[in-house]
Amino acid sequence: MRNRSCLSIVLAAGLGTRMKSDLPKVMHEIGGLPLVGHVVKALQSAGSERISVVTGPDMPALEKLVYELAPSARCYVQTDRLGTAHAALAARPALDFPADDVLILFGDTPLVTAETVGRVRKALADGADLVVLGFETRRPFGYGRLLTENGRLVAIREEKDATEEERKVTFCNSGIMGFGGAQALALLEAIGNSNAKGEYYLTDAVEIANAKGLKVVAVSGTEIETQGINTRAQLASCEADFQARKRRAALETGCTLLAPATVYFSHDTVLAPDVTVEQNVVFGPGVKVAKGARIRAFSHLEGAQVGENCVIGPYARLRPGAVLGAESRVGNFVEVKNATFGTGAKANHLSYIGDASVGSKSNIGAGTITCNYDGYLKHRTEIGAGSFVGSNSTLVAPVRLGNGAFVAAGSVITDDVSRDSMAFGRARQTVKDGKAKQLRDRLQAAKDSKS
Template sequence: MERAIVILAAGRGKRMNSGIPKVLHKIAGAPMIMHALRTAKTLDPERVIVITGHGAERVEKEISEIESEIGFVRQIEQKGTGHAVKCAEKILKDFTGNTLILYGDVPFISPETLQLLIEEKERGTDLVILGFKSKQPRSYGRLIIENDQLISIVEAKDATNEQLKITLCNSGVLYTENKILFQLLSSITNKNANEEYYLTDIVKAAKDQNLSVKAVFCDEPETLGINTRSELSTAELTFQIRARERIIENGVTLSQPETTYFSFDTEIGREACIGPNVVFGPGVTIESGAEILPFCHLEGCHISKGARIGPFARLRPGTELSEDVKVGNFVEIKNSTINTKSKINHLSYIGDTTIGENSNIGAGTITCNYDGISKHTTKIGSDVFIGSNTLLVAPVSVGDKSMTASGTVVTEDIPSGNLAIGRVKQVNKPGYVKKLVALLRSKKKLKDN
């Protein structure tokens, strides 16, 4: 049966103390809601709908830039979670499949856990609730279960002393037939202290209609909801611990795992080695056998087999490194392709550049790619030797098997096989140092007096 997924993301998030909508605060380089969306997409849903409210325009814009096939519905007035889901009724009125409810501020529900809900529904249960067992239930709603059936969800503030001892708690995630979902929502009321429509009330509504309701369970960390900056920090740490474990299990060596920070989409092949204090921004792919030395920052780049990066290197978006490329200390590369066995070993900036195979870029080389208005490209061929402290003023090309002398400023194309020398001729002045020093001292003495 087809599936629709509704993700609630309308909350203000007052406790974040921020002008940024809560679901756009980042975990591992991506808005927290993108983690929920990423998991949702593993189910291959027919429809994904995000309910927006506070900061709706910004939320919709940022999500659309990453995931284009998402529908949005705005909750104009904040009247509770039940009301938020009901806002999607119009857009889902003709949908005949099952609907899953997720939350934009609960980023760590796993695909395996969602599969548990699906399997329980396929066994004939009308409404499936996701719960978890907590050692410290605190303010979580308690799941009241009798004879394997979920009877009700009792909010902590309404629970009896006996019910507060229950450790089975509600995550808020649920799965049911779309028709049943909105049928149940139509029967709940806002007769409570907050005058809001609570999604949890559909459990009682389902029991009143003699529908079967069961709970499936996951580990508590999966249900972590983020409402404060402290919880955001905890979520970041949780993600990093899981990512490190996953990457090590996949055959990657992390020499000091607790100092390595991954993005939500980092991909690293087997036998790669990652040194201490390496930070991965979004969009990094590293092939098997590559080595990243300490204190590197990588973002939006692809590193091929056998490449060696760092220490203290920065690879920016658009960087493509072929096999066996060497990038050394204090090198920055942006929007450039470096082909097989080429080397940029020291203190260089390479931007908007293509470098052929087996070329050597000397220390202090700079591709001058920006004229203050526009970016320009540099093309360096194969088997080229760029001397130390060369400035390549783009747009410019350097032919195969050519060379630049150290200190050269390249402003014209260099044909293949040529040596380019573009520096002022050296002039030696015998005895001039003594005269210069005496002149400078006399000027200083006059100034001091």
């Protein structure tokens, strides 16, 4: 929609009573991102340069979240909940400076896409004064029906008010609407509350616009992307639809998912072509995986970058700040946090590497840990390129191993190790002949005395 300005109003004041939660409804998450965050992202991608979010009273956490997602957004409070049109008018200061397109959406429809928002905007650009997004469904019960004549939307009829013939209509209201900027405020202000609940409903704008001789049309989205969320069950169902969408996208971009239904994505997971993901892998927020990498079964990744042709897992955990260079390996039961691996570096078994850098082609033996926390502060461990750390070693940070350093198995390293040096940090082995039998005999006698 080049050269057309856009103001979007997101209605997010609902308490979510049926969620049975103290958290505002739109702050519950799909794919690791709050519901309202998905809507804001779609609007940004659709070119909406002005976003206003209508919140309820005493929702500082929601306002904080909105400003984190979109620093230029504005929040407005709907003090009394008197219907959807009343909620939209809570953003009156924004409407006093209308854009070419004014969109009104709900904060609990996280699967709406930028492409669908774009269809609403295109209809406005083509001359419509009011656009309603609808969807076809085989189960229309409970939805408002979109009644059209000769390509014109003439009314939105709620289930309880519909005739038998109107109830056969399967084209239903999503609740998402677009107004031509020149008409938006006047149409919203014309909506009255002469109904049983005494509330102001956005849907009344359709008949008001028609009475004014304005052009009113409906465009189509899908039932899945326009679904709203009011209960935990609906939240779970929406999560399943979101995951199915992400899995399809991964497959379509050239990734291999060995068991797609067992792979869980976050809203911002990025997989390059030719990535292979095995069974039961979870991607938390902030993960990027480069081409040719293989994520093996039962691994969990969050806030991590995986380089080309890396192998992760099985049963590996990458925590925030893990950055793995090309062809590096993080194997079974290895945890990496806030650490970088150079090209070809390896930690194949049973290790914790935190607050560290591991140089290229270094090898970390099984059971090695970097002791990064002293109870008060975090410290870093630096392991130079081509180093070898033997199994069951403990590197007490801050400590540095030079390039080509060698740490003997079972060592506790507290001092720096210079380039190409070997470090031993363990007690000398002592063997006492016959001592094991003496100990067993003494313990057995003690046990027998108590029986």
